Amino acid sequence: MRIFEEKIVTLRQVRKKIFLLGFKSSYLAPRAQPGQFVNIYLQEKDVFLPRPFSIHKIESDIVYLLFKVRGKATQALADMAKGESLRICGPLGKKFDWLAMAKYKRVVLIGGGIGIAPLSFLGEKLSSLSSQKLLFVGAATKKELVVKKELRNYGFMVYTATLDGSAGEKGDIVSVFSRWLEKERIKGKDLCVFGCGPWGMAESLQRVERTYKIGKVWFSFERVIACGLGVCRGCAIETKSGYKLLCQQGPVFNLDEVVFA
Numbered sequence: 297m298r299i300f301e302e303k304i305v306t307l308r309q310v311r312k313k314i315f316l317l318g319f320k321s322s323y324l325a326p327r328a329q330p331g332q333f334v335n336i337y338l339q340e341k342d343v344f345l346p347r348p349f350s351i352h353k354i355e356s357d358i359v360y361l362l363f364k365v366r367g368k369a370t371q372a373l374a375d376m377a378k379g380e381s382l383r384i385c386g387p388l389g390k391k392f393d394w395l396a397m398a399k400y401k402r403v404v405l406i407g408g409g410i411g412i413a414p415l416s417f418l419g420e421k422l423s424s425l426s427s428q429k430l431l432f433v434g435a436a437t438k439k440e441l442v443v444k445k446e447l448r449n450y451g452f453m454v455y456t457a458t459l460d461g462s463a464g465e466k467g468d469i470v471s472v473f474s475r476w477l478e479k480e481r482i483k484g485k486d487l488c489v490f491g492c493g494p495w496g497m498a499e500s501l502q503r504v505e506r507t508y509k510i511g512k513v514w515f516s517f518e519r520v521i522a523c524g525l526g527v528c529r530g531c532a533i534e535t536k537s538g539y540k541l542l543c544q545q546g547p548v549f550n551l552d553e554v555v556f557a
């Protein structure tokens with residue numbers, strides 16, 4: 297892990313409030329692993345704490361982030377331009393051992409909203425697996441739905457959902473996944489899942505995991521964090537084996553271990 301400065305090489309809006317940003321980094325590109333994230337420092341934009349973003353994909357030595365505008369930092373990032381410099385710290389978080397997914401007959405990626413961000417990088421790594429590959433992706437409306445065409449190219453069968461029914465099935469993506477399990481009479485033990493999205497999505501995915509006795513579910517948490525370096529302890533998540541720091545022992549956790557209050 298290192299703090300470094302790189303210039304933005306691409307920045308464009310891809311959906312409502314959703315932007316794709318790329319920077320060249322010969323340091324990060326060969327080191328980063330799926331599930332890991334970077335901290336972006338924007339003090340010159342009056343943003344005190346760094347902001348974490350998952351590594352979305354890496355092409356050659358260009359690292360891409362996919363982000364949604366929520367507040368001051370993400371708006372400042374969206375307002376930047378090609379050629380401007382970014383102060384970045386990474387790679388952060390524990391590497392996700394994606395090879396552990398190889399022993400399952402079916403691998404499922406589930407992204408809720410901007411939770412699609414880390415799935416392209418992981419999907420690329422999984423593309424060589426012989427397992428059946430499925431992607432479930434949901435958003436509030438069609439305008440916010442990001443379905444990455446590269447995931448189709450990596451061999452993923454894609455299911456989509458929106459809360460208002462403007463694209464794909466109507467409803468939340470975990471319900472769509474659960475209906476698919478029921479309809480296809482899938483044996484849970486043959487399945488492993490990697491999800492990313494809001495806290496409530498993780499909670500309902502855990503219920504589905506337990507109902508269908510799914511082989512394994514990992515979840516990447518995108519909660520608000522502070523230092524990102526294991527110092528403030530403000531990112532603790534309760535698990536069956538005690539509190540764990542999202543920024544150090546996560547952001548990916550075995551979902552069955554997580555305790556929801």
Ligand SMILES: Cc1cc2nc3c(=O)[nH]c(=O)nc-3n(C[C@H](O)[C@H](O)[C@H](O)COP(=O)(O)OP(=O)(O)OC[C@H]3O[C@@H](n4cnc5c(N)ncnc54)[C@H](O)[C@@H]3O)c2cc1C
Nearest residue numbers: 347348349350362363364366367368369370413518519547
């Ligand atoms: C490990 C990790 C990886 C992440 N990866 C990504 C990513 O790839 N793309 C991306 O867009 N975001 C990602 N996030 C979330 C991102 O860091 C926040 O959206 C960002 O810090 C918001 O900063 P802001 O100053 O724009 O908004 P703030 O001013 O901090 O917040 C504005 C409003 O949005 C709410 N909010 C902020 N973040 C979240 C959140 N994560 N979930 C729900 N509500 C929130 C706040 O409570 C507040 O009400 C990640 C978070 C973590 C911990």
Ligand code: FES
Nearest residue numbers: 524526528529543
């Ligand atoms: S964010 Fe400070 S310890 Fe994790």
